[in-house]
Amino acid sequence: MVVELKSVPPAEAIAAFAQRKPNLVASFSWQDAWQEDHATMFTVAKSAGFDILSDISDALEKALKEGRTVRDFSRDLKPVLQAKGWWGKQLVEDPATGDLVAAQLGSTSRLKRIFDTNMRVSYAAGHWASFERNKAARPYLRYVALLDDRTRPAHRARHNLVLPVDDPYWDMWAPPCGWNCRCTLQSLSQRDVDRLQRQGEDLKFEPPQDTFRNFVNKRTGEVMRVPDGIDPGWAYNPGRAGYEARVNQTIAEKIADAAPELVDTAVQERVASSAFERFINRPQGSMPVMAIAPEIAEALSLDSRVALLSADTMAKQLARHPELTVDDYRLLPSLFSAATVAVQDGALSIVFLRLANGRWLHAVIKSTKSRKAAFLTSFRFTTEDRIPAIVSRPGARVIYDRRKE
Known part of the structure; x- marks a missing residue:
């Protein structure tokens, strides 16, 4: 008898995305929402003035639940967005200034970035829920980078870094650490750490020294110090942000x-x-x-x-x-x-x-x-x-x- 194995939807990632989904916020620039804001809201840059956020968030939720690919996501969503006029390069009004600005709205590459970013952040929140739940038995996290020619040097330098789950270093250096970042965190027990060392893995227990650069938020004029190797807006822990937003809301509802x-x-x-x-x-x-x-x-x-x-x-x-x-x-x-x-x-x-x-x-x-x-x-x-x-x-x-x- 052949038993058909069906994939199980990632429940924690779905729950993390569901936490953000009711709070749809139209925005003009990706700098309008900063870092942890994304843990409790869903937005897409240049969405202000277009009724497209529900369509995109529904499509992302469906992709999470059904294991759909970026090709499926883009194929189904493209005609919906085109029908609503959110496609191609257009002059759009910046609601902050009233000025008309040339902007790229929908495109195949933008949908890929939207899909990739939201999937990685949702999965990071789901993984962090598991880290918190199992940290008594698996108290360490290991930074894992894909070591190919696309890997950022700063991310490569942190490959195999092992620190406790509660170490404050993860407040800033928890993947994804930028657009298209493919790094992940892996939870480890002490036995796992010992085994990896016996197998010859060069584990590191002290993080590299951080260096910083200035970044000017053009929407606010604020000058921020951004770690080298992390894209502006990503110097936080997306996984824990999503996890704690969900926990805080659940506890508030239970107490009520x-x-x-x-x-x-x-x-x-x-x-x-x-x-x-x-x-x-x-x-x-x-x-x-x-x-x-x-x-x-x-x-x-x-x-x-x-x-x-x-x-x-x-x-x-x-x-x-x-x-x-x-x-x-x-x-x-x-x-x-x-x-x-x-x-x-x-x-x-x-x-x-x-x-x-x-x-x-x-x-x-x-x-x-x-x-x-x-x-x-x-x-x-x-x-x-x-x-x-x-x-x-x-x-x-x-x-x-x-x-x-």
Whole structure:
């Protein structure tokens, strides 16, 4: 009897892509979305003004699930994109300036790059989920490069580099490390390491010294230091970014559905974790930060019992309030239970103020219009003399003021 073996869809890679798929963001330049942004969104450069993102993301998801090739992907997608006018070289408007710019839209080579990039990033996230799940038994990662005439010298220099899964070196040097990068990471046990050395593999346990160059983001004017050997926009860990975005979102959803007596404990544990510190420094997905007290849920007619901090808000916080530390953000869970003043500011918003260590904290949560979720939208230090202005806003309602107790 002949048994037909069927390939199994890469579940972790599919789940990683599914995490990004609902957040379709039209963009004009690849520099509009930078590094970790791609862990929680799907975009294609020069897509602004064209209704093509759903078509491309659907085709990529189908390719992942069905094991389709780039030829299949391009053959089916090309007529759809041509029908919508997203093909060939055209004059298109840059939404940031209003200028008409000559740009290459769809082409066979562009579809190949879109396919290759998204497949490699999705598989990297799937692999990283496996690395995290198995790191007790397989605590090391090995950098593996394809050693042919297309290999970048910096990537060749890192072939056979072996470091622990949690080593910070992988924050920057985790494949793919650029466009068309074919390098991968392989998880190893101590037995694997010993075996490879017995077989004569020249394993390296100290990474090469990094050198850097300047790169100017033409969209923002920001000058960045980019490691030599890594393409601009790729100096991060795509696999872990996708994995942690998915984990953060899943945990946030589970906490939101937990029994009320468990929500506060679950939020406290998550905010105390090392994952929260990584989220603060490199935002991905959403993170639960505040358990919502019954009186606040009633004031906002909320169904959810947890407030989330999104990656987008966290990125804005880093830009606007660089003085805030991880320890400051770890005060967030106590704001509901220990806030000194809570003021309802309109139908969807609550302002919290808390006196902590002689300093006043100011935080704002807002409900979505559906009342199904709440998000922290602002967090900073303030002073007590700002409270009267908040309380006296038109339509403001004091829920409680413990200064008077």
